Amino acid sequence: MSVEVITGNHAAGYALSAAGEANRSARGVACGIYPITPQTEIVEYVAKYPFSKGRVVPVESEHSAMAVSMGASISGARSFTASSANGLAYMAENVMVAGYYRLPIVMVAVNRTLGPPWNIWADQGDTLMLRDFAWLQFYCEDNQEVLDTTLLAFRLAEDRRILLPILVCMDAFIVSHTQTETALPEQADVDRFLPDLDLPHRIHSGEARTLGGLAWPHEGLSMRLEIDEAMKRVPDVYRECRTAFEETFGRDPGGAVQTFATEDADVILVASGTMATTAREVVRQRRDAGEKIGLVKLKMYRPFPAVELLAACETATRVAVLDRNYAAGEGGIFCQDTRAAFQGRRDDLLIQNYLTGLCGGDVTPTVIDEILADLSMRSEAGEPVWIGIDAGEEN
Amino acid sequence: MAATVPSIPCKDECLLRPGNTNCGGCGMSVGLTMLGRALADAGDTCTLVIPACCGIVTAGAFPTTSYGVPTIATTFASSSALASGVASIRDLNGESGQVICWAGDGGTYDIGLATLSAAAERNENIIYICYDNEIYGNTGGQRSSATPAGARTTTTPFGKTEGKKDMMSIMAAHRIPYAATLSIAHPEDFARKISTALSMKGMRFLLMHSPCPTGWKSEPADSVELVRMAVASGLFPLYEVYDGDGYCINAHPDDSDPAEYFERQRRFDDDEIDFNATRKACSERMRYLELLAEEFPHARD
Ligand SMILES: Cc1ncc(C[n+]2csc(CCOP(=O)(O)OP(=O)(O)O)c2C)c(N)n1
Numbered sequence: 117m118s119v120e121v122i123t124g125n126h127a128a129g130y131a132l133s134a135a136g137e138a139n140r141s142a143r144g145v146a147c148g149i150y151p152i153t154p155q156t157e158i159v160e161y162v163a164k165y166p167f168s169k170g171r172v173v174p175v176e177s178e179h180s181a182m183a184v185s186m187g188a189s190i191s192g193a194r195s196f197t198a199s200s201a202n203g204l205a206y207m208a209e210n211v212m213v214a215g216y217y218r219l220p221i222v223m224v225a226v227n228r229t230l231g232p233p234w235n236i237w238a239d240q241g242d243t244l245m246l247r248d249f250a251w252l253q254f255y256c257e258d259n260q261e262v263l264d265t266t267l268l269a270f271r272l273a274e275d276r277r278i279l280l281p282i283l284v285c286m287d288a289f290i291v292s293h294t295q296t297e298t299a300l301p302e303q304a305d306v307d308r309f310l311p312d313l314d315l316p317h318r319i320h321s322g323e324a325r326t327l328g329g330l331a332w333p334h335e336g337l338s339m340r341l342e343i344d345e346a347m348k349r350v351p352d353v354y355r356e357c358r359t360a361f362e363e364t365f366g367r368d369p370g371g372a373v374q375t376f377a378t379e380d381a382d383v384i385l386v387a388s389g390t391m392a393t394t395a396r397e398v399v400r401q402r403r404d405a406g407e408k409i410g411l412v413k414l415k416m417y418r419p420f421p422a423v424e425l426l427a428a429c430e431t432a433t434r435v436a437v438l439d440r441n442y443a444a445g446e447g448g449i450f451c452q453d454t455r456a457a458f459q460g461r462r463d464d465l466l467i468q469n470y471l472t473g474l475c476g477g478d479v480t481p482t483v484i485d486e487i488l489a490d491l492s493m494r495s496e497a498g499e500p501v502w503i504g505i506d507a508g509e510e511n
Numbered sequence: 512m513a514a515t516v517p518s519i520p521c522k523d524e525c526l527l528r529p530g531n532t533n534c535g536g537c538g539m540s541v542g543l544t545m546l547g548r549a550l551a552d553a554g555d556t557c558t559l560v561i562p563a564c565c566g567i568v569t570a571g572a573f574p575t576t577s578y579g580v581p582t583i584a585t586t587f588a589s590s591s592a593l594a595s596g597v598a599s600i601r602d603l604n605g606e607s608g609q610v611i612c613w614a615g616d617g618g619t620y621d622i623g624l625a626t627l628s629a630a631a632e633r634n635e636n637i638i639y640i641c642y643d644n645e646i647y648g649n650t651g652g653q654r655s656s657a658t659p660a661g662a663r664t665t666t667t668p669f670g671k672t673e674g675k676k677d678m679m680s681i682m683a684a685h686r687i688p689y690a691a692t693l694s695i696a697h698p699e700d701f702a703r704k705i706s707t708a709l710s711m712k713g714m715r716f717l718l719m720h721s722p723c724p725t726g727w728k729s730e731p732a733d734s735v736e737l738v739r740m741a742v743a744s745g746l747f748p749l750y751e752v753y754d755g756d757g758y759c760i761n762a763h764p765d766d767s768d769p770a771e772y773f774e775r776q777r778r779f780d781d782d783e784i785d786f787n788a789t790r791k792a793c794s795e796r797m798r799y800l801e802l803l804a805e806e807f808p809h810a811r812d
Contacts, residue, residue, distance in 0.1 A: 146599040148592065171599040176629035180592035183585065183626070187560075187596020190583060193603070195596070209586050319581040319597070321556055321608045328584035331573035 117365075119299050124291035125154070127259040127298050128224040128284070129161025131266035132196045134306040135222070136162075136170055139194040142312035144169035147195050148184030150177060150203060153236050154288045155226040158198040178203040182210035182221075189219040190327060192318035194270065194310075196221060200288070201228035201242045208246060214281045215250025216339070217328055218317065220273035221281040223251075224266060227389070227440075228288045229475045237476020238287040240389070240441040244417075244449045250343050252282040252350060253418040254372075255388040259298045262286050264361065264369035265415070267301070270310050271357045277349045279316075287440075288476070290390045301365050309364040347419040354416070372416035373424035377403050381410030383491065384429050386454060387438040388414045391472070391479045395438065398484040409488075414450060422457035429458075434466045436491045439500075440473040447471065447500035466491075469500040477504050526550065526557075531569050531577035536731025538721030538738070539566060539642050541695040543613075546640070547579070549705035550609070556580065557609040557638075558601075560594040562623060563587040564615035565648045588622040590614050591630035594637045602636060609709065612639040616657035617647045620676050631685035634713045640693075641678070641716075644723035652726045662778045664726070670783055679752070682716040686755030693719040694749055696739035700761050704751065720747045728777030737772060744769035745793035748800055757809030760800055769793055 122130075136145030149159035149172055163172050173184045178199050185195040199207055204225060214221050229239035243253060254269065256262045262284065269282040286292055319327065331339065354372050361369045376396050378384060387395045392413035399411045412428045414421065429435060439448020446452065451469035458465055470487045473479040483503055490501055526547025533540045550557055559582040561567045567584045571577045585593045590612040598610040619627060619641040627639065646664055647653040653666040656676040663670050682690045688711050691704045708715040720741055722734035729737060741747035745764035752758055770786050773779040 143600055144603040146596055146603070148596065169603055171603060173595055173599065173633070175592060175595075176625055179586075179588060180626050180629065183589035183592035184596040184599075186585075187583075187593040187598075188600050189596070190593075191597050191600035193600045210589060213586055319558060319583065321558065321581065321606065323581055324576060324579050326567075326570040326573070326576040326578060326582040326584060329567055329570045329573060329576065329582070335573050 117299055117301055117305070119297055121295045122259065122298050123157065123293050123295050124259045124262050124286050125157035125226070125293065126161060127263035128198065128266055128286070129158045130300055131263045132158070132198070132222070132224065133162055133165040134301065134303055135267060135270045135310055136194050136196065137165070137167055137303060138307045138310040139313050140168040142314070143192040145194045146171045146173065146184065146188035147197050148173045148175045148181030149197060150175055150181045150199070152178070152200045152203040154228055154292045155198045155200045155224065158224055178207035179210055182207045182214060185221050186210065186214050186217060186219055189221050189315070190217065190319055192313065192315045194313050195219070196223060198224040198226070200226045201230055204242045204246060205230065211246050211251065212249045213328070218279045219281055220270070220279055220315070222266060222269045222273055223281065223283050224262070225283050225285045226288050226292045227285050233475070235475050236288060238290055238440065238473065239475055240285070243283055243285050244441050246283065247418055247449070250280055251418060252280055252416070253285065254282065254415055255285045255417060256291065256415070257390050257393050257413070258291060259296045261370060262291060263298060263300070264367065267306065267309060268357050268361050268369050271360065272350070272354060274313055275353050275357070276316060277353055278346050280343065280346055285389070287390045299367065305364050309361065350419050351421060351424070370415060373421045373428060374413040374415055375428045376411040376413070378410030378412060378428045380408055380431050382408040382431065382433055383488070384410050384412055384432040384435045385438065385484070386412045386414060386425070386435055386450065388417065388450060389440065391438050391440060394479055394481060395484050398481050417450070420453045420457065425454065425457055426461060429462070429465065432465065434491055434494070435468070436487050437467060437469050438479070438487065439469060439471050440479070442471055442474055451500070466494060466497050468494060468497045470503055471500050472503040525579040527569070528577045528579055532571060533569055534725050534731070536722060536724040536734040538644060538695055538719065538723065538734060539569065541735070542642055542693070542719050542721060545695065545698060545701050546705060549702050549709070552702070553706055553709045555609060555709050556607070557611045558583070558597060560585060560590045560597065560610060560612045562590040562614050562618040563649065564618050566613050566615060566642065568649060587618055588626050590618060590623060591627045591635070591637065591639055595630055595633070595635045598636045610637045612637060614639070614641055615648065616641060616643040616645060617655045620656045620678055628685065631682060631687050631714045631716070634687060636712055638708050638715045638717065640719060642719045642721035644721040644726060645675070646723060646726040648723055648726050661773070661780070661784045663780065664778070670780060679718055683752040683755050685714070687714040687716060688712070688754055689715040689751070691717055691751040692747065692749050693717050694738050694742050694747065695719070696735050696742060697749060697762060700749060726778065729775055733775055737775060740767060740769070740772040743767040744772060745797045746772060748797060750800055750804070751809065753809045756807045758800065758804040758807050759809040760804050764793070764797055
């Protein structure tokens, strides 16, 4: 294992390539790739990787990139791709298909604002647009977590109890383009962690069946139910993968829900991605000052970890959910899921939504302070609060 | 899906199984049967990759299938990209068998054109067969850019004013190893072209004129006769292009009048078709191809 100073994109490219290479004694690896800022370096990394048994296909669109990856995966190979923003929107039709085909494809997404207005900075609206497509979704806060989660994602996706594709997400630029010290695992360890892929429903030349064709409602229904059952198994299988990861690489890739100082907390911040890094620092300082405050970082968004979130908030009376995304006319998406998780179980809890960092805005410690000040003034939850709208300019 | 898929063995020569739901007189039924025979004759097998179109409806409902080979249903625009992934893994593993896209004209001329162009430019090791029924059949008969001028469809209720896109020239311009037209009225030529395609590597494009009694408002029993007339009158020339510049004409029109072709399909309003212009366009098109075949002949061995 070596430690290098690399970007989040480099970490993702390294993990995807090492995972692909690890399948060389099985059916190999192939994928479709297409550039878009800020993920381009990921596909560039993959394109120059000297796979022993692999092919990287530089296609004409994201829609086709996912199609090539699906063709490889249906053939029993390991597969992946990467994209962002408009690329994900353009790819969406085939993203949906990969989930319903039950293909264990891993896609790294660099979260970028969907325009107009045109903007290349961080906003989670692009991957959250795909939230209902039978994909697992993980949101990472730093380069090491991107690398580790990407590797872990292959093991989880390919587990026969799951067989669903996974999105591994990171914030544009704050992670994708920022260099930090990152531990790069040896290929031999990756080989041990990711056994040869043996996809049970891959196409076989001697077997006549139609994959993805027409099914009557009762068949379609049972296929959807199988997806639901697989989703329900994710937390347990994730824990197993996490343990195996730690045994192999000597490093904890982190839980699906990560708590910080929540044990006796009265106030809890719920955040994801790099917002969690900043929030953790604010919580640490306030804890030192004697406040009963904690943080829940949601690394896993799909399936939504309702049980773990409920447990983490056991002592809380107030929760602030930070959303770097906006569902038009509705509010923040993480908050919707949080409210649904608590509905009927903790109706006493005050859950307030804060829209922050939208369209690439910075979520600084001052922003977190502002949120906490608002939360402390409340006797009940209200409409989502838009952070960063300059009240002074309103008339 | 994984747990509940039954295993059905492939049977030689039976690419399209009995009991499928194709309309009577559908060109696909004949075309798929001919394709199956040609594969069996060559001792070859295939995986079919089929986008949204009548061809995937043909497969029938899960868990049964009308196709005697592994078949993948793709999104409308994606067949040639998904096939690129399948063919890549086949080749990486040194396996035999063809990867064949079977797509309608909508998936080829329209929504899938950029994807197909890219696969051709990359010279993917696949066979792409477009069964061209000149209409969006699956969605009930709308225009495509393969619909000929004058044809009434549900989205050109007064007759299409634009002519048919020249797909063969587009594909030949990619300088792919092989591009050829197919007619189910010319079975020997059809079989020879399939076997030529099977013997080659890289991107092979085949364009099959595919009668559609439902969309063409023609008699099912006339289907083969109609496409025969299309070849005989020069409306649908039978030719091959090797590597983008080696031309070969396979059937020379016999001066048949194209008028009868139009008259036997109620999608055309005979009063509105300018037959003189059509005759002129046919002979000019043939002249153009003949000149190409003279100047840039494919050296047949
Ligand atoms: C993205 C997308 N848009 C629209 C459709 C609806 N659709 C399904 S098949 C089809 C037309 C297919 O026409 P063609 O390719 O000519 O094949 P045919 O139905 O005639 O066999 C359309 C429009 C779709 N499946 N996907």
